[in-house]
Amino acid sequence: MTSIVKETRSIKEAVTFINAIDVNKFSRLISRIIQKLHLKGERTFSEEEEQKLQAALSLDKQALNLVLETAAFILEQAVYHNVKPAALQQQLEAVHLNSDKAEVFSHSWATAGPELLEKLKHNTFAPKKLEYVGWQLNLQMAQSSQARLKSPSAILQLGLRNDDSEVQENVFVEFNHQELLELYNKLEIVQGQLDSLT
């Protein structure tokens, strides 16, 4: 298969820096990066942490940035193409990454890769996602316009959340028996469609 990492100038430069890093420190670095890879728009390391890293790895700010970005890039490519850990190691060695460092990548990928893949599969563009389903079944006895009702009425609570917010918005919908039956029939049709996909 085509190589997922092409040996560009910046890759060459990054490789030089990476090869110089102590392998244990590097291993911890990669673990941390892979944990946060699925979060869009979030910094992996805070300002403070980055400064500490600069000292710990003996890299200046620019060099550290290059190393972090390159490492993230390699992992993103691995996810995107869903490469096998062994193939990843080979390809990294092909761009002159030391085998101990290449092994760190392929080992992290083997361990944390599947979970990362699952998380990314569930990232979507939809404005809101249904996160919570709650309900209440009532027996309505009367209302202003009608006495002695005894009519069952269900209230559905749908908790919707925007991807980029922690706040859940609640939508309350009321159904009588007929309306609920109509909803159920629609859901059955959707289920039919989902079943036909597998």
Next chain:
Amino acid sequence: MASSHAKDSSFLGGRIPPEIESMSKNLKDVDHDMFRRILKAVVSALDGKDCREVMRTIAESSTIPQKRLGHIIAGMYRLLSEAIRIPTSSLKQEAFKEDLRELRIPEDFITDFSSVVFGNRRAALEAARSLNDPHLPTIEELKWRVDVAISTSSLARAMQPSVLMQMKLSDGSFNRFEVPVSKFQELRYNVALILKEMNDLEKRSILKIQD
């Protein structure tokens, strides 16, 4: 003294509402034609229509002083509202007529009242009245879509199905949201569960709660 048909209080309850008491006193001075005109306007009002013009015309063309006319109209409106509230299974036509006779309403008028409450316009009137009752929004329209994400900027091959729903509610609000497949199952399961409980409830309540 034996009564062939033991009845409790009138369908209006233990205390007759004052506007109805007042109406029954004032109806003696109203001829049948005028009564029918007023009745038509009152029914129109129950239906939710604006009948200020009609009322104005009636008031202008009548010899009855405005204040008394007001009492009559209020009484008729209240009488019909109360009668329509009670399901026909509980209040039968004969009982209704009896109650009106006890209020000393002329027989002709009783027949007219009765034809409103027990006639074929009843269902439409009930529906119009219930529009004012408080309730949570109901679904006006539900559209859906099943998608399979083949690939995304993060994954060349995602192959992930998802359900997109678009819900328009009776209060005008609009919600578009994605339902992950696992949540969809949960939603479907819960809706089925509520339906089952509704069925059980309907079977039970008929037996237990007496009208």
